[in-house]
Amino acid sequence: MTVLSVRALAKSYGGVHALRGVSFGVAAGELVALIGPNGAGKTTCFDVLNGQSAADAGAVELDGRSLLGLTPRQIWRLGVGRTFQITATFGSMTVRENVQTALLSRQRRLWSLISLAAHACVDDADALLARVGILEQAHRPCAVLAYGDLKRVELAMALANQPRLLLMDEPTAGMAPGERGELMRLAAGLAREDGTAVLFTEHDMEVVFTHADRVLVLAEGELIAQGRPDVVRADARVREVYLGGGDA
Amino acid sequence: MTAASVLLQFLNGLASASSLFLVAAGLSLIFGVTRIVNFAHGSLFMLGMYAAVALAPYVGFWWSVPLAALAVGALGAVLEALLLRRLYAAPELLQLLATFALVLIIKDFALWAWGPEDLLGPRAPGLEGAVAIAGSRFPEYDVFLIACGPIVLAALWQLLRRTRWGTLVRAATQDRDMANALGVDQRHLFGSVFALGALLAGLGGALQIPREPATLAIDLQVISDAFVVVVVGGLGSIPGAFLAALLIGEIKAFCIGLGFSEFTLAVEFVVMAIVLVLRPWGLLGQMPAPVRGAGAHEPAFALPSRGALQALVAVALALCVVPLLSGGYTLVLLTDILLFALFAVSLHFLMGPGGMLSFGHAAYFGLGAYGAGLLLLKAETSMGLALLAAPLFAVFAAVVFGWFCVRLSGVYLAMLTLAFAQITWSVVYQWDAFTGGSNGLIGIWPAGWLSGKTAYYYVTLATSLAGIAAMWRVLYAPFGYALRAGRDSPLRADAIGIDVRAQQWAGFVFAGLFAGIAGALYAFSKGSISPEALAVPRSVDGLVMVLLGGLHTLTGPVWGAALFTWLQDSVARGFDYWRAVIGAVILLLVIAVPGGLGSILRARSSR
Incomplete structure (x- = not known):
């Protein structure tokens, strides 16, 4: 069952096409990794999904309900939970x-x-x-x-x-390697128990290929590959983007 | 209005925009590099005026201007080296308070050196005449002033674009951490920037003396104008300051020219409001870069222990029996302490858990006081009704001002609260027919059965304790948690569905309500009120009370209010330079005991 569905999403900042027609879906209980070199459009994609910036074109739906034009607060009420790259909690x-x-x-x-x-x-x-x-x-x-x-x-x-959908931005950033696997196993277990769809961005390829059910690869605002981790890992274009770009 | 008079007003606007720009440019420059909002910038302007007036008889006007500017610039360098250098890493609140302490000290210095009377400056030799413009006479000196603004703008622009020093300033303005990491010598850079900013303020003041007399009240007037200019133009942007100075200068000139001088403030306010809604960071400003590693970790506050609650109840009971043991003077002092404790707790509510630093909280206190006075004297209501309804004046202002304030944060918010407070003060001060102007209102006495000191003490005791208890209680309710959530991490609060702005707005109004209640109690305890009740120094009194007691404890503001009020009552009487003493105390606190008295007590008890 598809929880999140993104269709032909486009967004540009003053002439730079950060996203050009990105389409994908995330199913209940599924862990999907969104990866790509720096500047590929991951952050823009996340910002649009959680309501921090507006899309130019396309559709974002949660259980068939459009999320576009809603504030982060409204999106949260509809059942989207978030974690941040740098943790944000209430220190007092x-x-x-x-x-x-x-x-x-x-x-x-x-x-x-x-x-x-x-x-x-x-x-x-x-x-x-x-x-x-x-x-x-x-x-x-x-x-x-x-x-x-x-x-x-x-x-x-x-x-x-x-939440129906959990958005995790770089969930293991800043953690020791041992802790990373632990946190991802925890998140994966919880998601499967509750049937929560999980979309996360990640720099650590080991985390991605160990824990993701499916991997989406963004490069220059376009989705160049998606599929099971082993398939994506073998994809020639993905190798070129990562190895050729020198950023992995 | 004829075309000729429009032109004349336009030129008048340009002339006053020049000195406004000089002040705002210095303020912006200093903020850009050091991230310190220099509240004392208006005081430096004032010093520039007095210095030029004092020097002119010896060296002539044209020499007095650059000499005064240089003297103020040198003073700026000294202040930076002695004081501000210690504060770059300190929390914003302490930085703002320290520069505010300078306002108090400089004002009393000017009072000591030049006396309370306004001092008239000389006219500018060679420019005493007037030129004929469109059939009217326009002062030559104003033509010269009109040219000064663009000349200084161009000079600053060259300095920032063409010199190595300018490159460093721009680098530090864009990313202080990075500039620091690249090995820019902060000491020299910050010192020279502060000196230049001070010099510009002094120059602005000195150039103004042929147009208006040097007065002691000009410091806060200038700083609130400068705040409006930088809020409108964008903090840190020199061209923005120029544009906004022109805008504000023209608005003022046309309001005065059309004979609506009393509307100047209202129009200024409307312009600022429109800009803030459309472009929260000003016309040419940019969203401030997030401060790296700021992690303002506020201590957690747990529910009070049984022992602490019992101690509070014991204090309350002790206050109830005081009238049986002593009378007269003690009761009057305690009445003052109680109502100022209520005021201080409301300010702490706002700036501590609420995370909204206010430099204009006295506006709500004063509006409560004036509300009580006006209801009693003009609407001729009963005292009870006046006391009950007066805080609504404060609530109304808090609703309107708060709506704008919660759109900003940090120093922007603090500047805006000060500007609003100054606007409120000016309206009350100028509206002779309604508020009694500078004389205020007299004859606000409680009804007969409450006219005794003991009876009024009990009313104040009951109201203040109930108010303080209500605010403390709310902090432990979900609403208080939502406020703290918005302060600790707006990002996370937003991501769990908290409407941070709405919660802050409600918190702002809530704090305004209790400040208003304190003000109403104050009016009836004194029997009269003057604009001082809502002037900016009263806001600073509140900040000092909170700081004395310590921002991180709930009871701190109460002890701070008690100590401050007692000191003011016992020490201040008969001492003309009391404000300077307060300033010195603030500086001492900020530098030596940044945690307040509460932190000393806590450190002792944990030893």
Whole structure:
């Protein structure tokens, strides 16, 4: 079942065609990697998908509903969770409070002046923290967490909305090699359990070829190859783009 | 209006745009390189005026201008070396406060050196006459001023484009970290940029003396004008400053020329509002580059322990029995302390958890005070109704001003809050018929049953404690968490569906409401109000209270307000240079104890 469907997406910045007619889909429970050399259009593609910039042409649909023209907030409400290349969490809150805030937002309770936030959604928050494996750190302030653990907090926050689609921008950037595989296994396991579609960009080719079900290769704004990792790895054009460009 | 008078007003606008540009260009240049918004820039302008007036009798006008500019430039170099150099790595709030401390010190210095009277400058020899333009007479000196703006712009442009120093300045403006990594000597660069910026401000001031007298009030007037100019033109952009100075200068000239001088501020405000909505970073400005590694990690705040709550209840109970033990003076002082604690907590709510630094919070305090006075005296309502409805004045202003403020962040936001506060002050100050102008309103006394000091103390105690408790409680509610989320990481807040702007706007209004309540209490406790209640120094008082107590504790602002109010009451009486002392205290705090008194107490208890 296709969760995300992107058709003929185009976007240019002052004459530079960042995306020229990109089409792909991501199915429920599927992990899809979006790769390509620097400047290939990955970031532009992500920005359009999560509502940070507007597309010039094309269609983006989540379960058949168009996402184009919506704000990041509206897109989140429709069921799109995100993690960032550089982790973005709330440093003045504990790990549990970070997740509680996301849960409160989902329930549209953040305008409440009366209830005590610390007592809200504790069980749900702890269940999410247990899923990503940092329940024992629930009471620690995010500001003092190790980077790998922050990535897990982000994942728990992204999952708080029970997303249909999870967008992960460079999920393993800044992590030690050992931690990378662990985080990707975790994300893959959670996605399969919930039937969440996952689209991620990644620089580490080992992570890509180990964990992705399918790989999309962007070069100069065009999709030059897509398919199973072993097929993409053998593709002549992909090899040329990566080896010829000197950026892998 | 005839074509000739339009032309004349246009030329008038150009003439006043020149000195506005000189100030704004210096401000922009300094900000571009050092990322410090120099609140004392208007004070340097003022010093330029006084220095030129003082020098002119000895060396003549034409020598006094460059000498005054050089003197102010040299002072700038000294200030940079002694003070600002220590602050480049400090949080924005401390930088802004330190330059604000300079405003206070420089003002008192000018008061000490030249006295409180306005000083008239000489006319410019050789340019005393007027030229005939379209059948009217236009001062020759103004023609000279019109030329000054473009000449300075061209000179700055050459300096920035053609010299090695200019290349370094541009590199540092675009990417300070990178310039630093490439081995640019920050010390010399920052020092020289600050000196040049100060020189431009001094030059602007000195050139102004044939047109208007040197006064002590000009510093805040100039700085808020300069803020409007750089907000409109784009912070860091010299051509933007020029364009915006022309725009603002012309608007002022035409408002005055058409006989609507009281609308000048309103029109200026509308122009700024339109620009902010269409181009949030100004006409020629760029979105500020994200600061690398800023990671402003605020400490987490947990629910208060049982012991802490018991201690707070004990303090509240102790305050309830004070009137039984002592009277008169103590009660008046405690009433002041309580209402200023409410004001300080509302400011802390805004700038701490809310993450919105305000240099104009007194506007809401003052509007609450004026609201109470106007309702009682003009609408002749009962005292109870006046006290209840007065904060709505503050709420209304917070709704309007906040809507613009939450569109900006960081120093832009701080500049805008100051500009709004200054506009509010000017309206109150100039609207003689309604607000009593500079005299203010008198005869705002509480109703008979509350006229006793004890009775009014209890009203203030109950209202302030309830207000403070309400704000603290809200910080532990989901709304408070949403505010902190927006401050900690706007990106993440947006990505989990939080409407950061809407939450901030509500937070702004919420803080304005409680400042307004404090102001209403103040009006009835004093019996009279003057524009000082909402002037910028009152906003700074609030900042000092918060800073004294420490930004990172909830109770800090209360202790800060208590200490500050007590000091002001005991030390300030009969000492003319009290503001300079406050300035010195701020500088000491910023440099020696950046965490506030709260941090000392915490460090001691954790030892």
